[in-house]
Structures are given as structure tokens and as C-alpha cells.
Amino acid sequence: MSNVQVIDVNTSNLYDFAHCFLQNHKHPGYIAKTAWLKKRLHEGLRYKLLVRDEGKWIGFIEYAPAARTWRAVKAKGYMVIHCIWTYPKSIQHKGYGKMLLDTCIKDAQAKGMNGVAVVTRTSLKGTFTAKRDLFIKTGFKLADSSPPDHELLAMKFEKDVPLPKFPEDFTERLEKYKKGLTIIWSNQCPYIGKSLGEIFETVKKKGIKHKAIELKTAREAQAAPTPYAVFSIIYDGKVVADHMVSNTRFKNILKEISL
Ligand SMILES: CC(C)(COP(=O)(O)OP(=O)(O)OC[C@H]1O[C@@H](n2cnc3c(N)ncnc32)[C@H](O)[C@@H]1OP(=O)(O)O)[C@@H](O)C(=O)NCCC(=O)NCCS
Structure with missing residues (x-):
């Protein structure tokens, strides 16, 4: 080394x-x-x-x-x-x-x-x-x-401290996004931006109505509907991407959900 x-x-x-x-x-x-x-x-x-x-x-x-x-x-x-x-x-x-x-x-x-x-x-x-x-x-x-x-x-570090957990209400959190296409993102990962620009171009070209939500605080990220938090795509209340995806993968997702 x-x-x-x-x-x-x-x-x-x-x-x-x-x-x-x-x-x-x-x-x-x-x-x-x-x-x-x-x-x-x-x-x-x-x-x-x-x-x-x-x-x-x-x-x-x-x-x-x-x-x-x-x-x-x-x-x-x-x-x-x-x-x-x-x-x-x-x-x-x-x-x-x-x-x-x-x-x-x-x-x-x-x-x-x-x-x-x-x-x-x-x-x-x-x-x-x-x-x-x-x-x-x-x-x-x-x-x-x-x-x-x-x-x-x-x-x-100590035997008696409680273990961390995932929130138990991811399903309830998804309720907020039960209509249409929602893209949730943040700048925590610098590679999200590149895909995101292309993804927004794709939805624009196809004329797909969508909601884009930028997470701007840690608290907002902690309240996100997926564990990774800083990037997800939700369609009609279902998570269709729970990590960053390329524009090519995004186009395939659109086909899978018939958009
Ligand atoms: C996970 C990650 C950080 C590990 O980094 P690394 O520098 O390989 O880590 P280490 O060398 O300390 O340990 C890796 C393995 O090599 C072994 N190792 C360490 N020193 C070694 C040596 N001298 N000879 C042989 N093996 C060795 C370790 O025991 C360990 O084994 P394991 O994988 O079974 O646990 C690396 O694989 C990585 O960057 N992955 C990509 C993660 C990613 O995508 N990040 C992007 C999100 S921001």
C-alpha cells in the first residue's frame, strides 16, 4: 500500500x-x-x-x-x-x-x-x-x-443501544404519489443530474405529464418513500425506480408502464 x-x-x-x-x-x-x-x-x-x-x-x-x-x-x-x-x-x-x-x-x-x-x-x-x-x-x-x-x-458501539430501522410507513408515504408519474431527486449524488436532464427531455418530447420533486433538505429526504431517498420514480403509487437510472432505462420503464 x-x-x-x-x-x-x-x-x-x-x-x-x-x-x-x-x-x-x-x-x-x-x-x-x-x-x-x-x-x-x-x-x-x-x-x-x-x-x-x-x-x-x-x-x-x-x-x-x-x-x-x-x-x-x-x-x-x-x-x-x-x-x-x-x-x-x-x-x-x-x-x-x-x-x-x-x-x-x-x-x-x-x-x-x-x-x-x-x-x-x-x-x-x-x-x-x-x-x-x-x-x-x-x-x-x-x-x-x-x-x-x-x-x-x-x-x-454499546450493547444496550437500539438498532436503527427503516421507517415502517413506506406504503403510506407512497399514497401521496398515487396519481401519475412522479420523479423525486436531489443533488446528493452528482450523477443524478446528468440522467435527470435527459429524463426530463424524454418526458417533454413525449408530452408526459409528471411531477418533479427536488428534495432540498435532509428532513425531506428522510421522509422520502424509498430507503435510498435521493432518487426514485413513482407511477400511480408504485415505485418503478428506487435508484438512479439512465435515460435508456427510463425509456424502458415508460414502455413497461405503457406511457
Ligand atoms: C466497497 C468498496 C468501497 C471497497 O473498497 P476496497 O478499497 O476494495 O476495500 P478494501 O480493500 O478495504 O476491502 C475490500 C476487500 O478486499 C480485501 N482486502 C483488503 N486488503 C487486502 C489485501 N491486501 N489483499 C487482498 N485482499 C484484501 C478485504 O478483506 C475485503 O474483502 P471483502 O470484499 O470480502 O470484504 C469498493 O468496492 C467500491 O468502491 N465499490 C463501489 C461502490 C460504489 O458503487 N460506490 C458508489 C456510491 S457513491
Whole structure:
């Protein structure tokens, strides 16, 4: 393992780095994510980069205390991991992911929190989610699950603290969207923006009436109708996408729901 350091991104050095591996500072996703981060860093969100001694960034982790998380979880007292990513693939399986995870765990311990939680999935295909294995190996346990395959994993620091849970009312939450097509999104993930622009073009071209809801606060994200929270597509009260999708996949979804 070559020399690497974890850099704490803050509002002063925010523009010095790539975010989520987007290097082009003019990329709409970079601009949106940086503006999003700037607000969230003030709220207690932590965003840490793993940088090799030659200045190359090879990973990052983003997490926030439950009260400020952008995932739909009930995790009072827990630190909630939004994203963890090491890249390129050639540097994976060398302990860098664990290094980032340990940074988050230590931070949560230092803050006297109950533990650390993360939303993951058993079927990762196309979901842009970290595999559960690294968390399980580190001592996380399955705390809750939600259809179709969401898992809430948690590491508790004290025996007696309650485990985090998914909200029990996702079905009731969907009631709000029981008519027509609704697209729920936020700038928490910079890759959402690109697909979203294309998706909005598609609905416009096809003349499909829809509702677009941007989640603008952590509280709104926590009240979202899906665990991942920051991107979903709902049609007549049913979730037809619970993670970011490409425009091509979106067009296929439209066919599947006969729109
Ligand atoms: C999940 C992820 C962060 C793990 O990163 P990583 O750098 O490979 O993590 P580590 O090297 O610490 O651990 C990975 C595995 O390698 C093993 N490992 C660690 N050091 C090793 C070494 N020196 N030799 C061999 N194996 C090693 C670990 O035991 C671990 O095994 P496991 O997968 O069975 O748990 C990475 O796979 C990833 O970025 N995935 C994509 C996640 C994603 O899509 N994120 C986008 C959302 S923002």
C-alpha cells in the first residue's frame, strides 16, 4: 500500500478536489454537488477523500449524523454512511475501503454516538451501491431490511443501544404519489443530474405529464418513500425506480408502464 492520507474536505478546500471522481469543475454534476456539499458541511455532514502521496485521489466517504442524513432511515444517534467508493478498480482490495470506513467509525466513536449505519442492497446491479461484505467483515450486522432488497447494516458501539430501522410507513408515504408519474431527486449524488436532464427531455418530447420533486433538505429526504431517498420514480403509487437510472432505462420503464 503506498502512502495515502485521508483529507477532511471543508468549505475552504472544497474546490481543490474532484468530487465523486468528477474532475471537471465545469461539469453540471460537479457544480451541483459542490453547492450541495457546501451547505451540508455546515450541517455536520462529513466528506473525506483518500489521496495518494503523488496527489491522486483514490477514494472517498460521505456520512452524516442521522438527524442530517439524506437516507430514509430511523437511526437516532448513529452516523449514517451515504457513499463509500474507491477507484480505479486496480486499487481496490488493498485495504483502502477499510481505511475510509475506519475513519468514519473513529469519528462516530469520538463524537460519542451509538454506532454507524449504512443502507446497502443484496442485488447491486446498476444501483451504484457498495457491497455489504466490507461492512460485515468490519463488524456490521443486519439491522433491518425493506423490499425489494434494501438492507440496513449497523455497527453498535454499546450493547444496550437500539438498532436503527427503516421507517415502517413506506406504503403510506407512497399514497401521496398515487396519481401519475412522479420523479423525486436531489443533488446528493452528482450523477443524478446528468440522467435527470435527459429524463426530463424524454418526458417533454413525449408530452408526459409528471411531477418533479427536488428534495432540498435532509428532513425531506428522510421522509422520502424509498430507503435510498435521493432518487426514485413513482407511477400511480408504485415505485418503478428506487435508484438512479439512465435515460435508456427510463425509456424502458415508460414502455413497461405503457406511457
Ligand atoms: C466497497 C468498496 C468501497 C471497497 O473498497 P476496497 O478499497 O476494495 O476495500 P478494501 O480493500 O478495504 O476491502 C475490500 C476487500 O478486499 C480485501 N482486502 C483488503 N486488503 C487486502 C489485501 N491486501 N489483499 C487482498 N485482499 C484484501 C478485504 O478483506 C475485503 O474483502 P471483502 O470484499 O470480502 O470484504 C469498493 O468496492 C467500491 O468502491 N465499490 C463501489 C461502490 C460504489 O458503487 N460506490 C458508489 C456510491 S457513491
